[in-house]
Amino acid sequence: MAYRYWCGECGFKTPWLSESEGEQRQLDHYAQRHPGIPPGGHVEANRKNPEGGIGCVHVIGIIVLLLIIAAACSR
Numbered sequence: 001m002a003y004r005y006w007c008g009e010c011g012f013k014t015p016w017l018s019e020s021e022g023e024q025r026q027l028d029h030y031a032q033r034h035p036g037i038p039p040g041g042h043v044e045a046n047r048k049n050p051e052g053g054i055g056c057v058h059v060i061g062i063i064v065l066l067l068i069i070a071a072a073c074s075r
């Protein structure tokens, strides 16, 4: 599960991170950009894989498999 922290004062958002890491990034952002303002905004949670690369590998694997089957059948 990945978390993205959105700034309540501007359009800043952290990358997809762990809960503690994202919270720290947001605190750092407030310290740098909005000193004196208590950290606000909201947290977005992502239940899916934040990298999004695994589904793509599966599709390529299926295409390769189909090509192998097609090649085997054409002989």
Ligand SMILES: [Zn+2]
Residues within 6 Å of the ligand: 007, 008, 009, 010, 011, 012, 029, 033, 034
């Ligand atoms: Zn901000």
